[in-house]
Amino acid sequence: MEEGLLLVVSGPSGCGKGTIYKELLKRNGKINISISATTREAREGEIDGVDYFFINEEKFESMIKNNEFLEYAHVHTNYYGTPKSFVFDKIEKGNDVLLEIDVQGAMQIKEIYPKAIFIFILPPSMEELKNRIIKRGTESLENIEIRLNNANKELEYINEYDYVVVNDEVIKAVNKVESIIQAEKCKTERQIKNINNIL
Ligand code: 5GP
Numbered sequence: 001m002e003e004g005l006l007l008v009v010s011g012p013s014g015c016g017k018g019t020i021y022k023e024l025l026k027r028n029g030k031i032n033i034s035i036s037a038t039t040r041e042a043r044e045g046e047i048d049g050v051d052y053f054f055i056n057e058e059k060f061e062s063m064i065k066n067n068e069f070l071e072y073a074h075v076h077t078n079y080y081g082t083p084k085s086f087v088f089d090k091i092e093k094g095n096d097v098l099l100e101i102d103v104q105g106a107m108q109i110k111e112i113y114p115k116a117i118f119i120f121i122l123p124p125s126m127e128e129l130k131n132r133i134i135k136r137g138t139e140s141l142e143n144i145e146i147r148l149n150n151a152n153k154e155l156e157y158i159n160e161y162d163y164v165v166v167n168d169e170v171i172k173a174v175n176k177v178e179s180i181i182q183a184e185k186c187k188t189e190r191q192i193k194n195i196n197n198i199l
């Protein structure tokens with residue numbers, strides 16, 4: 001069986017990564033979303049075990065010590081990390097997995113699993129990014145500033161990514177991500193078994 005794809009999606013806060021992957025999931029139920037652990041407070045409407053595993057710093061640090069994360073990073077003002085067990089279990093069974101993580105985490109994945117596919121989501125403009133974060137209404141003024149500052153730092157890593165998708169319209173952006181997935185699956189190196197079967 002061919003291994004599943006590991007898709008790593010990053011982009012500044014407010015660029016719409018969350019909306020894109022939720023729409024992607026609606027269309028393609030076969031993609032598995034890894035649920036991260038975080039020390040950040042749950043936003044209104046977020047559910048523990050669905051959006052994130054919301055845990056305290058003590059628990060997070062004990063998970064780091066016990067080597068339970070595939071990658072983790074301190075983003076904005078909190079810890080975020082990808083629990084190890086889920087990801088490779090799914091990929092080995094031929095299922096695709098999507099990680100929505102920051103650039104620091106993405107660079108760690110690049111070291112551990114260079115075969116992963118790295119997609120960077122950009123907002124149509126930096127002005128629009130600011131408007132979207134403000135409009136979302138989930139962050140304090142201080143947090144908005146932190147997130148906008150981090151956006152500039154994250155952009156410095158854009159050349160490390162295989163693909164860039166501008167999120168001007170969600171449907172168009174999702175179409176592009178789906179095309180990337182399909183093209184990656186058609187790569188000759190991922191078609192060896194199919195080729196042998198056909199021949
Ligand atoms: P938010 O607080 O808006 O949900 O997420 C803040 C940032 O943390 C986003 O850039 C998101 O991609 C990143 N993030 C979420 N989960 C993880 C994770 O497991 N690892 C890393 N490194 N970053 C994550």
